[in-house]
Amino acid sequence: MTHRLAFIGFGVVGQGFADILAKKEETLREKYNFDFQIVAISDMKLGSVYDPEGLDMTKIFEMIENGQSLSEYPDAETGWEPIETIEETNSDIIVEVTFTDMETGGPALDHVRTALKEGKNVISTNKGPVAQKITELQRLAEENNVEYKFEGTVLSGTPAVNLALKNLAGCEINKFKGIVNGTTNYILSKMEEGMDYEEALQKAQKLGYAEADPTGDVEGIDAQGKTLILANTVMDADIDLNEVEREGITELTLDDVQKAKDEGKRWKLISKAEVEDDAIEAKVGPEKIPLDHPLAGVMGPTNALTYTTDHLGDVTIIGPGAGKEETGYALLVDLLSIVD
Ligand code: HSE
Numbered sequence: 001m002t003h004r005l006a007f008i009g010f011g012v013v014g015q016g017f018a019d020i021l022a023k024k025e026e027t028l029r030e031k032y033n034f035d036f037q038i039v040a041i042s043d044m045k046l047g048s049v050y051d052p053e054g055l056d057m058t059k060i061f062e063m064i065e066n067g068q069s070l071s072e073y074p075d076a077e078t079g080w081e082p083i084e085t086i087e088e089t090n091s092d093i094i095v096e097v098t099f100t101d102m103e104t105g106g107p108a109l110d111h112v113r114t115a116l117k118e119g120k121n122v123i124s125t126n127k128g129p130v131a132q133k134i135t136e137l138q139r140l141a142e143e144n145n146v147e148y149k150f151e152g153t154v155l156s157g158t159p160a161v162n163l164a165l166k167n168l169a170g171c172e173i174n175k176f177k178g179i180v181n182g183t184t185n186y187i188l189s190k191m192e193e194g195m196d197y198e199e200a201l202q203k204a205q206k207l208g209y210a211e212a213d214p215t216g217d218v219e220g221i222d223a224q225g226k227t228l229i230l231a232n233t234v235m236d237a238d239i240d241l242n243e244v245e246r247e248g249i250t251e252l253t254l255d256d257v258q259k260a261k262d263e264g265k266r267w268k269l270i271s272k273a274e275v276e277d278d279a280i281e282a283k284v285g286p287e288k289i290p291l292d293h294p295l296a297g298v299m300g301p302t303n304a305l306t307y308t309t310d311h312l313g314d315v316t317i318i319g320p321g322a323g324k325e326e327t328g329y330a331l332l333v334d335l336l337s338i339v340d
Contacts, residue, residue: 001035002035002036002037003034003035003036003037003092003093003339004036004037004038004039004054004089004090004091004092004093005036005037005038005039005091005093005094005095006038006039006040006041006042006050006085006086006089006091006093006094006095007038007040007041007042007043007095007097008042008082008085008086008094008095008096008097008098008108008111009042009043009044009082009095009096009097009098009099009126010041010042010043010046010070010097011043011045011097011098011099011212012208012324012327013097013125013152013324013327013328013331014041014043014095014097014328015061015064015324015328016208016323016324016325016326016327016328016329017095017097017328017329017331017332018038018057018060018061018328019324019325019328020325020328020329020331020332021036021038021057021332022057022058024332032336032339034335034336034339037053037054037055038054038055038057039051039052039053039054039055039089039090039091040055040080040085040089040091041055041060041070042080042081042082042084042085043070044098046064046069046070047069047070047071047072047078047079048070048071048078048079048080048081048085049070049071049073049076049077049078050076050077050078050080050085050088050089051073051075051076051077052089052090055073055076059073060073082098082107082110082111083110083111083114086111086114086115086118086120087114087118091120092120092121093120093121093122093123093335093338094111094112094115094120094121094122094123095123095124095331096108096111096112096115096122096123096124096126096129097124097125097126097331098111098126099126099211099212099213100126100127100128100211100212100216100222100225101128102127102128102131102132102216102221102222102224102225102241103128103221103241104128104132105128105129105131105132105133106126106128108124108126108128108129109128109129109132109133112124112126112129112137112148113136113137113140116137116140116141116144116146116148117140117144118144119144119145119146120146121146121147121148121149121338122141122146122147122148122149123149123150123331123334123335123338124148124149124150124152124153124331124334125150125152125153125156125327125330125331126150126153127153127222127225127226127229128225130150130153130229130233131225131228131229131241132241134229134232134233135232135238147337147338149334149335149337149338150229150334151330151333151334152327152329152330152331152334153226153229154180154226154229154230154305155180155303155305155317155319155320155321156182156303156319156320156321156322156323156326156327156329156330157319157320157326157327157328157329157330157332157333158303158317158318158319158320158321158326159317159333160230160303160305160317161229161230161233161234162333162337163307163315163317164230164233164234164307165233165234168307168309168312168315170311171309171310171311171312172309172310173234173235173307173308173309174235174274174275174308174309174310175272175273175274175275175307175308176230176234176235176271176272176273176305176306176307176308177270177271177272177295177305177306177308178270178271178272178295178303178304178305178306179268179269179270179271179295179298179302179303179304179305179321180223180226180227180230180271180303180305180321181217181220181222181223181226181269181271181303181321181322182204182209182300182301182302182303182320182321182322182323183201183204183209183210183211183214183217183218183222183301183322184217184218184220184223184248184249184269185268185269185298185299185300185301185302185303185321186200186203186204186207186209186300186301186322187200187201187204187218187249188249188252188257188266188267188268188269189299189300190203191252191254191257192257192258192261192266194254196254197252197253197254201214201218204217204301207301207323208322208323208324209301209322209323210322217248218248218249218250219246219248219250220246220247220248220249220269220284220285221246221248223246223269223271223284224241224244224246224271224284225241226271227244227271227272227273227282227283227284228240228241228243228244228282230271230273230305231244231273231280231282234307235273235275235280237273237275237280237282239280239282243280243282244273244282244283244284245282245283245284245285246283246284246285247284247285247286248269248286249267249269249286251286252267252286260288263288264290264291265288265289265290265291265296266288266289266291266296267286267287267288267289268286268287268289268295268296268298269284269285269286270284270285270286270287270289270295271283271284272284294306294316298318301320301321301322301323302318302319302320302321303318303319303320303321303322304316304317304318304319305317
């Protein structure tokens with residue numbers, strides 16, 4: 001069977017995933033028996049296009065490079081909004097990679113709901129819908145006999161979600177602690193080298209680590225959402241975003257960072273949650289940690305997460321936390337888990 005993919009959103013992450021698919025097309029067919037076509041793209045800025053026979057992705061990338069709207073793609077349906085693309089195309093897998101709105105779920109929430117109701121699988125790195133409505137969306141997926149996969153919502157392609165849900169199946173996770181935002185970890189690392197906050201933030205944006213609106217990163221909302229996602233999926237909590245205490249890194253000055261260095265310490269934006277007596281405490285905030293602490297050595301856009309389990313004690317995973325290819329890869333893992 002040939003799977004047909006429709007991309008809702010085609011920014012950094014979507015293009016990163018499309019690059020991987022182009023590079024790995026043959027391997028995917030031979031090793032994983034996975035045949036696919038990309039039939040539609042609907043993007044707020046780039047325009048939208050649908051060809052039931054499959055799009056020529058070399059042409060798509062050329063058009064993007066030349067600043068052309070995808071709506072100028074020849075001999076295809078163009079101008080379709082996301083919902084129409086989800087409902088009316090012959091796609092069976094929806095790749096939801098529009099911008100994240102952590103506080104409401106944003107338009108992405110409607111996209112995911114619609115796709116699941118249509119009986120289409122969804123793979124997504126979008127944190128908003130998972131943070132806001134995971135229980136409802138998982139129920140919808142089950143009712144419609146399809147899958148909703150979101151590995152890339154935490155630690156990009158580093159398998160933090162699958163590690164907890166699949167590889168540690170049967171273990172109880174009653175605590176986690178880590179660094180779950182690449183942008184702020186990158187900024188703090190650069191500030192330690194003497195770069196000022198604004199320049200470091202701009203670099204993080206250029207490198208594709210930051211959110212479309214980087215306020216979400218530096219004020220800790222992105223990490224707050226990821227902490228919520230982990231609490232509700234990995235620890236079976238049932239809490240809302242505002243139940244995760246939050247502080248970002250905007251108050252930290254170059255001076256604070258340098259002073260910590262002189263004390264043999266390092267500022268990190270730490271996310272943690274712990275279940276005690278059936279209640280959960282979850283929090284995101286900057287902490288000054290000693291240099292010999294394992295999290296102190298996690299630098300740049302790298303992230304790390306330690307799960308405390310009943311059978312194994314602490315299990316730690318370290319790897320990329322953001323980036324075009326790194327987050328794009330999470331979608332490949334999700335895709336292969338669906339078509340397995
Ligand atoms: N803006 C996010 C980060 C991207 O910096 O971690 C990955 O979720």
